[in-house]
Amino acid sequence: MSRPGSAPLVAHLIYRLDFGGLENLLVERINRMPAGAYRHAVICLTGHTDFARRISKPGVELYALDKQPGLSLATHAALFKLLRRLRPAILHSYNLNAVEYAPAALLAGVPVRINGLHGRDASDPEGRNPKHRLLRRLMLPFYDCCYANSADMVAWNRQVIGVPERKSRLLSNGIDAERFHPLASGEVRPDFGFGPGLIVIGTVGRVQDVKDHATLLEAFALLRARLPQQAAQLRLAIVGDGPLLPALRERVAALALDGLVWLPGARNDVSDILRSFDVYAISSIAEGTPGSVLEAMATALPAVGTRVGGVPEVIADGVTGLLVAPRDANAMAAALARYVQDPSLRAVHGAAGRARVQTHYSMPAMVAGYQALYDSLCERKTIFRKSITSCVE
Incomplete structure (x- = not known):
């Protein structure tokens, strides 16, 4: 257990701590949770990058198991x-990659075990893989809670995997609407080499299969062909690192888009980069609640997204953005064209998006939701209460 007299320890088990939406929000929660409530350690099944430096809370230990x-x-x-x-009070594992380690935690005497569903892999975007489903079902008895960050994922957990309602919960993502904000009146747009008078379409996220940046790139090429008069004004920014970045750069060259794609x-x-965009786009083939889209909406950007996972819960079609089918470059190009041709629509949908984030996706509410989950599960474990004075403040 946690040391007598100290705050309970939460051990976060993640496949790899690297640039990404799940990882960014994990770090935000650690940094923002009250110091007297819980201590934190991050255990990486494989390893971590310099992204780990974003953990600013003192005393957070980082481990790599080199799986x-x-x-x-x-x-x-x-x-x-x-x-x-470590004797943590809680093991908090993330996604399918870490779900199988609950038995080891039980044997090690960890009283509370939680798994979070934050999205699916590109190899199984709709969650149909029978082996993956079986693994999740087999792990259910070892977990006290299997939450998800979108209503779509919560329903899938209950209906397909069989997570009982008492072990199920929706924990929505949150965004710092003070850090991510639109340009103030009269403020000069940040310049990242795009130049004045351009229309910048952008996205932020790890460059991997599930994000399907190849379709976004194809849609950008189709957009330029669809709007020849505005083609010279159009730029595309894909911000993020990942295993497919070299291949994406090669594809840019093959499409003769050098100098037009950043x-x-x-x-x-x-946050500064988002303020240099005019339109946000997400081409994922699977998602939970995409934090990058919420950041863009907080910046008052209209969003074009794919109709997968929790994306439709975030982007209100025709109100804060436009939804298209996944892997459909033509549909995405058509949606982007609407915003390119209508600046007033960009402004209206962008303002509605920021209002939606401020109302439904606040950062304090997200942090409080996770802390309340920890507290309630600690309170439920009577043996845990005997070992630790209190899990709640």
Whole structure:
């Protein structure tokens, strides 16, 4: 257990701590949760990058288990030993990649075990893989809660996996609407080399299969062909790092779009970059609640997104943005064209998007929701209450 007299320890188990929406919000929650409520450790099944430096809260320990491909039973053993040493009050695992480690946590004596569904892999965007479903079902008895960050995912957990209502919960993402804000009246738009008088379509996210940036790139090429008079004004920005970034750069060259597409890799100035965009686009084939879209909406950008996962819960079609089918470059190009041709529509939908974020997706509400989950599960575990004075303030 946690040390006597100290705040309970939450061990966050994640596949890899790197640039991404899930990872960014994990760090935000750690940094913002009251110091006297819980301590935190982050355990990476594989490893981590410099992204870990974004953890600003003092005393947060970081571990890497260097998991090898495949089952890797040695990783289960390594986690068991680490948990026995750390004695956390809570194991909080994230997504399918970490769901199988609850038995090791139970054997190590971790009283509370939580798994979060924040999205699916590109290899199984609709959650139909029978082996993955079976694994989730087998792990259900070992978890006290299997939450999701979108209503779509909550329903899937209950109806397909069989998560009982008492173990199910919706925990929506939150956005810092003070950090992510639109340009003030008279403020000069940040310049990242786009130049004046241009219309910048942008996206932010890890460059991997599930984000399907290839379709966005194709849609941009189709958009230029569809609007020849405005083609010279159009630019595309894809911000983020990932395994497919080299291939994406090659595709840009193959489409003769050099100089028109900005691929800067991972950046730490995303809030400024968003204020340089005119339209936000997300081409994912699977999503939970996309934090990047919420950040864009908080910046008063209209959003074009794919009708998958929790995206339709965030983007109100025809109100804060436009929804299209996944993997449909023509449909995405057509939606983007509406915003290119109608600046007033961009402004109206952008303002509605910021209002929606401020009302439904506040950062304090997100942090409070997770803390309330921790508190309620700690209170439920009577053996835990005997070991720790209190899990709630």
